[in-house]
Amino acid sequence: MNLKNTQLFESHAPVVLVTGAARRIGAAIALCLHQAGYRVVIHCHQSRAAADQLAAELNQKRPTSALVIQADLLQASEVDGVIEQVIDWSGSLHGLVNNASLFERTDLQNQTFIAMSRGLNTPTSRGLNTSTSRGLSAGSSNAQSPLAPTGKPREFVAGIAVTRFQKLLQVNVLAPWQLSLNARPWLEKTQGCIVNMTDIHAEKPLKQYAEYCQSKAALWMQTKALAREFAPLIRVNAVAPGAIAWPEGDNALSETMKTKLLAETPLKRHGEPRFIAEAVLSLFNNEFMTGQVLRVDGGRSII
Ligand SMILES: NC(=O)c1ccc[n+]([C@@H]2O[C@H](COP(=O)([O-])OP(=O)(O)OC[C@H]3O[C@@H](n4cnc5c(N)ncnc54)[C@H](OP(=O)(O)O)[C@@H]3O)[C@@H](O)[C@H]2O)c1
Numbered sequence: 001m002n003l004k005n006t007q008l009f010e011s012h013a014p015v016v017l018v019t020g021a022a023r024r025i026g027a028a029i030a031l032c033l034h035q036a037g038y039r040v041v042i043h044c045h046q047s048r049a050a051a052d053q054l055a056a057e058l059n060q061k062r063p064t065s066a067l068v069i070q071a072d073l074l075q076a077s078e079v080d081g082v083i084e085q086v087i088d089w090s091g092s093l094h095g096l097v098n099n100a101s102l103f104e105r106t107d108l109q110n111q112t113f114i115a116m117s118r119g120l121n122t123p124t125s126r127g128l129n130t131s132t133s134r135g136l137s138a139g140s141s142n143a144q145s146p147l148a149p150t151g152k153p154r155e156f157v158a159g160i161a162v163t164r165f166q167k168l169l170q171v172n173v174l175a176p177w178q179l180s181l182n183a184r185p186w187l188e189k190t191q192g193c194i195v196n197m198t199d200i201h202a203e204k205p206l207k208q209y210a211e212y213c214q215s216k217a218a219l220w221m222q223t224k225a226l227a228r229e230f231a232p233l234i235r236v237n238a239v240a241p242g243a244i245a246w247p248e249g250d251n252a253l254s255e256t257m258k259t260k261l262l263a264e265t266p267l268k269r270h271g272e273p274r275f276i277a278e279a280v281l282s283l284f285n286n287e288f289m290t291g292q293v294l295r296v297d298g299g300r301s302i303i
Contacts, residue, residue: 013037013038014094015038016040016041017069017093018099019082021042023050026097027273034062038094039067040067041086042066042069044068055067073170076178082182083183092189094193100171100175104164105251108210168211168212168214173215173222180230188230192234194226194234196220196236197239197241198217198223202219202240203220220238220293223237235289238292239280239294241296242296243270243300269298271297
């Protein structure tokens with residue numbers, strides 16, 4: 001096939017947007033869908049270089065088959081521009097994979113609630129913790145924290161905690177919501193499909209990640225709700241991965257934790273990003289599935 005024909009073929013190929021697709025699971029999804037014949041829009045935020053490199057590799061295989069869009073999903077105004085940019089490039093949209101995600105620890109041991117910092121119904125006001133606290137009074141900014149079980153004073157970080165929770169909800173719930181609503185008219189034209197990336201811990205909470213788990217549970221419900229709202233023209237499904245790509249940075253697990261986690265997995269092994277990509281592709285292909293969540297977790301969710 002000469003270059004002109006290849007470009008003609010590409011301009012008819014279906015188009016999919018994958019958020020957070022520069023690295024890890026998102027990159028595997030983009031690669032897999034590209035291999036299946038899709039033109040791929042690789043969304044990224046901080047991993048621009050990795051996204052450009054992936055797009056270059058895909059465009060080398062088939063010219064004009066990949067595009068990079070950079071947007072911070074924390075900013076609603078930037079989320080709005082994403083579908084517009086996809087349409088400017090391709091004129092159509094057949095699939096959306098809401099894969100980008102924030103994964104942050106919530107340390108409840110050393111935190112307390114905003115109500116407590118305002119002196120409302122506090123343990124001290126109920127006569128608890130009197131030996132460990134000088135007490136909290138309504139509106140008092142100097143009130144000392146009761147001790148956490150660790151013996152350290154609990155921090156009154158309600159403002160920070162609310163901000164972190166809001167960020168998790170923005171990236172993991174509101175951005176997919178906004179993208180899905182913005183994509184709707186385009187997906188209706190192509191009878192397209194949405195796949196959301198949730199987590200097996202949306203059903204069984206992961207200790208120390210209470211806010212993250214709540215956000216993924218909301219995305220699970222969003223999947224089912226939009227499947228009803230968008231039927232019959234658009235199908236909406238989700239994938240719930242188990243242990244696929246080990247968390248990085250502050251969330252990194254010790255070797256002991258990793259071993260324990262794999263021991264608790266019936267298939268006694270770690271997953272790979274391609275297993276998730278294959279699940280996404282199967283949801284794209286199966287025209288009689290909507291409102292479903294595929295658990296891809298080596299059996300972890302059944303124990
Ligand atoms: N890894 C696992 O084993 C596992 C297990 C259960 C569920 N999941 C789910 O599967 C999906 C992929 O997992 P993963 O581990 O590959 O994800 P990840 O590495 O934690 O995050 C994927 C991407 O999300 C993007 N992102 C984060 N904040 C953003 C923001 N403010 N604006 C725009 N993009 C933002 C980042 O893009 P940039 O790098 O470009 O900034 C990041 O590369 C996620 O939805 C995750 O919750 C994964």
